[in-house]
Amino acid sequence: MTFPENRYAPLRRRLQALLASAPIEPPDALLSVTVPWPELRDLHPAPAGDGGVYWARPARSQYRLGAGHAARFTAEGSQRLPLLERTLGRWRSHWRHLNPDGLALAPHAFLAFAFAADDPCGGPWSEFPNAMAQVPELLLQRNGDTYGITFTTPWPAASAAAQLADSWCARLDDLLRTLREPAQPAACPTPLARTAWEPGDGEWLARVAAAQADMAAGQLEKVVLSRRVRVQAPHDLQLPRLLAALAYRHPCCTHLAISMATTTLLAATPERLAVLTGSEVESDALAGTIPRAPDERVDSELGERLLADPKSRAEHRLVVEAVAAALGPLCEDVAAPAAPVLAKLRSLQHLWTPVRGHLRNGAGLLDLAGLLHPTPAVGGTPRPAAMAWLRDHGESERGWYTGAAGWMDAAGDGELSVILRCALVQGARAELFAGAGIVADSDSAGELEETELKLQAMLEVLADG
Numbered sequence: 001m002t003f004p005e006n007r008y009a010p011l012r013r014r015l016q017a018l019l020a021s022a023p024i025e026p027p028d029a030l031l032s033v034t035v036p037w038p039e040l041r042d043l044h045p046a047p048a049g050d051g052g053v054y055w056a057r058p059a060r061s062q063y064r065l066g067a068g069h070a071a072r073f074t075a076e077g078s079q080r081l082p083l084l085e086r087t088l089g090r091w092r093s094h095w096r097h098l099n100p101d102g103l104a105l106a107p108h109a110f111l112a113f114a115f116a117a118d119d120p121c122g123g124p125w126s127e128f129p130n131a132m133a134q135v136p137e138l139l140l141q142r143n144g145d146t147y148g149i150t151f152t153t154p155w156p157a158a159s160a161a162a163q164l165a166d167s168w169c170a171r172l173d174d175l176l177r178t179l180r181e182p183a184q185p186a187a188c189p190t191p192l193a194r195t196a197w198e199p200g201d202g203e204w205l206a207r208v209a210a211a212q213a214d215m216a217a218g219q220l221e222k223v224v225l226s227r228r229v230r231v232q233a234p235h236d237l238q239l240p241r242l243l244a245a246l247a248y249r250h251p252c253c254t255h256l257a258i259s260m261a262t263t264t265l266l267a268a269t270p271e272r273l274a275v276l277t278g279s280e281v282e283s284d285a286l287a288g289t290i291p292r293a294p295d296e297r298v299d300s301e302l303g304e305r306l307l308a309d310p311k312s313r314a315e316h317r318l319v320v321e322a323v324a325a326a327l328g329p330l331c332e333d334v335a336a337p338a339a340p341v342l343a344k345l346r347s348l349q350h351l352w353t354p355v356r357g358h359l360r361n362g363a364g365l366l367d368l369a370g371l372l373h374p375t376p377a378v379g380g381t382p383r384p385a386a387m388a389w390l391r392d393h394g395e396s397e398r399g400w401y402t403g404a405a406g407w408m409d410a411a412g413d414g415e416l417s418v419i420l421r422c423a424l425v426q427g428a429r430a431e432l433f434a435g436a437g438i439v440a441d442s443d444s445a446g447e448l449e450e451t452e453l454k455l456q457a458m459l460e461v462l463a464d465g
């Protein structure tokens with residue numbers, strides 16, 4: 001073994017004993033073992049290699065870092081979300097959890113899917129499947145003051161206990177090595193040269209005009225147009241530094257880092273597509289945007305202006321109504337406050353309405369996602385016309401941008417965030433994405449400026465890399 005024997009000997013003994021005591025399971029069972037690991041307190045997050053997933057909600061002191069996988073499933077096409085739901089249901093039905101210390105930490109699967117069900121995920125997304133669910137082999141977690149590791153294996157492990165305990169300890173040692181180094185802040189901001197963008201400014205303005213002409217003709221009420229920008233740094237971007245930058249620049253957002261072979265998707269998103277806790281469901285209607293200002297008085301004036309702006313309020317209302325209507329078939333007591341409030345981010349403020357309800361028996365998180373996605377905040381309305389419009393104008397192949405990603409635990413609770421304010425990082429290059437909701441009376445130059453502000457969220461993070 002390459003890892004320090006003494007350091008891991010107690011853990012290895014404990015894992016081996018726990019595995020040996022595990023009940024005999026059916027062949028497709030998952031077995032998870034959770035042990036405390038206080039050392040995680042002093043570690044620094046870094047993406048965990050190919051297939052590694054990092055999810056964090058700093059505002060609730062929740063951090064999860066998954067490496068390797070004990071189970072993995074990919075799908076695409078119109079049935080991708082029901083297929084994911086069914087697969088997760090199968091995993092959950094035979095998922096044993098040994099948690100001898102009763103830690104407040106549960107085993108989790110990570111899930112994610114692209115914006116469009118038929119997107120082949122080409123170009124910069126070529127290493128990403130259209131939709132996936134996976135259970136990490138190692139899951140390092142912090143939940144408040146509780147720090148621990150969950151190991152998961154796909155087969156009945158009693159007979160292989162010694163071997164499995166050895167291999168888990170070796171994997172853990174490898175992973176911890178990468179997390180011990182604090183991310184040294186860059187001495188000065190990394191200069192980022194824009195090397196490509198799509199569409200260009202003129203084309204964007206023309207696309208907005210074309211969408212508005214179709215709105216005037218009554219074919220469409222709202223459509224979300226997006227842009228992508230590629231930037232080049234003088235050196236490889238340092239992922240641990242980027243994760244540290246997410247933490248101090250966007251502490252109120254959900255952070256995601258999902259690594260495939262050579263590419264990492266990084267996001268600091270403010271929008272939750274669906275949160276399921278027991279039978280309680282929550283979904284964010286987030287649409288309507290204005291900048292923030294360093295001066296407090298100017299900042300609140302901007303917020304008041306957004307709250308009073310009829311165009312933004314109407315655009316926001318479309319999202320609230322669509323989210324409430326989407327929840328209807330699966331939920332009872334669907335309710336939303338009568339008026340939005342402001343969600344204040346680092347450089348933007350949005351109109352925000354949380355829509356809540358209670359899930360009826362038998363449905364799951366991905367059933368909810370299947371009804372909610374894409375909301376008019378990222379697609380448009382009416383949905384079929386907006387999706388057809390985006391397809392006809394070459395805008396539906398967005399990869400995972402405006403798709404969703406998150407987790408589900410073995411009890412079926414879970415959370416999916418809309419993949420926004422994101423970048424695909426590959427070596428010294430990154431591709432960024434941003435969009436804006438277009439309605440009949442949108443000002444096209446103003447919407448272009450809004451996408452620039454949304455790009456800033458990640459450009460600032462990348463400049464720390």
Ligand SMILES: C=C(O[C@@H]1C=C(C(=O)O)C=C[C@H]1O)C(=O)O
Pocket residue numbers: 224271286287288289350377378420421433434435436437454
């Ligand atoms: C599409 C994006 O953001 C979405 C569009 C918004 C809007 O049009 O006001 C606001 C929040 C998001 O739902 C993006 O950030 O790329």
